[in-house]
Amino acid sequence: MSRSVLAVGIAAVRQSIEILASVQIGDATSAVLEPGSQWRGDRMLLSVGPASVRFVAGSTLYEQDQDGFLLEEFPGTGIAGTQQAPWLRGLSRFEMPLCMGLAGTLAPAWTDTPSACSYLDRFSHFYRNNRTHLELAARELRYVLEGLFALQHWPALFGSLMDSMGDRARGSLPNGMAAIDVGAFLGRLLIGTGDSQVTLARLPQCLRAMREPPTAEAEECMGIPQYQRMIENLERSAERVSPVLQQLRDAL
Numbered sequence: 001m002s003r004s005v006l007a008v009g010i011a012a013v014r015q016s017i018e019i020l021a022s023v024q025i026g027d028a029t030s031a032v033l034e035p036g037s038q039w040r041g042d043r044m045l046l047s048v049g050p051a052s053v054r055f056v057a058g059s060t061l062y063e064q065d066q067d068g069f070l071l072e073e074f075p076g077t078g079i080a081g082t083q084q085a086p087w088l089r090g091l092s093r094f095e096m097p098l099c100m101g102l103a104g105t106l107a108p109a110w111t112d113t114p115s116a117c118s119y120l121d122r123f124s125h126f127y128r129n130n131r132t133h134l135e136l137a138a139r140e141l142r143y144v145l146e147g148l149f150a151l152q153h154w155p156a157l158f159g160s161l162m163d164s165m166g167d168r169a170r171g172s173l174p175n176g177m178a179a180i181d182v183g184a185f186l187g188r189l190l191i192g193t194g195d196s197q198v199t200l201a202r203l204p205q206c207l208r209a210m211r212e213p214p215t216a217e218a219e220e221c222m223g224i225p226q227y228q229r230m231i232e233n234l235e236r237s238a239e240r241v242s243p244v245l246q247q248l249r250d251a252l
Contacts, residue, residue, distance in 0.1 A: 002064070002065075002068065003062050003063075003064040003068065003069075003072070004062065004063050004064070005060060005061070005062060006054070006061040006062065006063055007060075007061040008059055008060050008061070009059050009114055010107055010108060010111060010114060011061075012056060012059050012060055012061040012116060013056075013059065013107045013114065013115075013116045013119050014104055014107045014108075015061055016044075016046055016056045016061055016116045017100055017103050017104040017107065017116075017120075018100075018104060019035075019046040019047050019054055020035060020036070020046055020047075020096075020100055021096070021097065021100035021101070021104070021180055022047075023035045023046070023047050024093075025088065025093070025096060033045060033048075033079045033082060034048070035047055035048065036084060036085050036088050037079075037082045037083070037084065037085070038082065038083055038084070038085040038086070038117060039073070039074075039079075039081050039082045039083070040081070041117070042057060042058045042115050042116075042117045042118065043055060043056070043057045043058075043073070043117075044056050044085055044116065044117055046061075048066070051065060051066065052064060052065050052066065052069075053065075053066055053069050055069070055073075056116040056117070058114075058115050058116075058117075059114040059115050059116065061116075085117065085120065086121060086124075087117075087120040087121045087123065087124035088124075090124075090128060091124065091127075097178065097179035097180040097183065098134075098138055098179045098180065098182060098183040098186075099123075099124075099127060099183065100180055100183065101179065101180035101181060101182065101183025101184040101185075101186075101187065102123075102127070102134070102183035102184070102186055102187045103119075103120065103123045103127075103183075103187075104183075104184065104187070105183070105184045105186075105187025105188055105191070106123065106187045106190065106191060106252075107119060108191070109190075109191040109252065110122065110123075126251065126252065129251070130247075130248055130251050133244050133247055133248055133251075134186070134248065136241075136244055137186055137241050137244050137245060137248065138179075138182050138183070138186060140237040140238075140240050140241035140244070141182050141185055141186055141189075141237070141241060142177055142182060143230075143233040143234060143236075143237035144200065144203075144234055144237050144238055144241065145173070145174070145177050145181075145182065145185065146177065146230055146233065146234070147230045147231055147233060147234025147235075147237075148161065148173065148234065149173075149177075150227060150230045150231075151221070151227075151230075151231070151234075154217055154218075154220075154221045156215070156217050157210060157215075157217055157218060157221060160206055160210065161203060161206055161207070164202040164203055164205075164206040165198050165199060165200065165202070165203065166195070166196075166197055166198045166199055167195055167196075168188075168192070168196060168197075168198050169198050172185065172188040172189070172198045173185065189245050190245065190248055190249050190252060191252075199242075200238040200241060200242050200245065201238075201242045203234070203235070203238040204235050204238050204239045207231060207234065207235045207238075208235070
């Protein structure tokens with residue numbers, strides 16, 4: 001297989017992150033070439049398959065057969081000079097799903113950093129400097145998502161909440177509540193301005209309005225203890241996380 005271009009620019013950055021999110025990233029060393037290995041400054045290995053590898057060079061994502069890749073990237077030197085990508089240092093494997101979900105969503109907001117390696121270096125700096133707030137936001141957003149997903153069974157209530165969050169709210173919801181999904185949702189809450197911003201700030205007020213006095217659908221919904229508990233958690237978590245999200249927006 002000759003070297004083929006899969007994506008360029010911001011698309012290459014986002015796809016590189018998606019690939020990294022799907023593989024097991026080890027502790028790359030000069031003796032082993034693994035996903036997360038970096039060389040020549042802006043080149044990073046993303047995945048190794050049975051017959052081919054995918055890697056990024058600057059702002060271009062490639063796929064190539066393993067033999068051709070080694071001959072072109074490491075002619076006569078073996079794999080000397082490779083190292084673990086600097087952005088990976090200090091990040092545990094347990095953090096990677098949240099990190100990758102968040103990094104993939106923030107990429108379009110940082111269009112002035114088109115190189116995948118430089119983008120991930122910038123992202124890791126943001127993540128490490130704001131780790132406590134990001135972890136707190138992720139914990140609260142799990143309750144927010146749990147409540148929003150539950151209320152999808154009550155279309156009128158769900159529609160009111162989506163309207164309060166902004167025009168792009170429906171498209172911001174992930175497909176699940178895994179760490180990578182929470183990271184992606186967190187990223188969508190941090191980017192955008194004006195009509196393009198998705199916000200949780202109005203959710204508590206919207207939820208209180210449903211109870212004062214309750215509509216027939218709200219009364220039916222909250223008459224079920226399981227749903228009442230999730231709605232209460234949703235309201236509290238949205239209220240707690242909103243100022244944290246603003247702090248993180250200011251730090252971007």
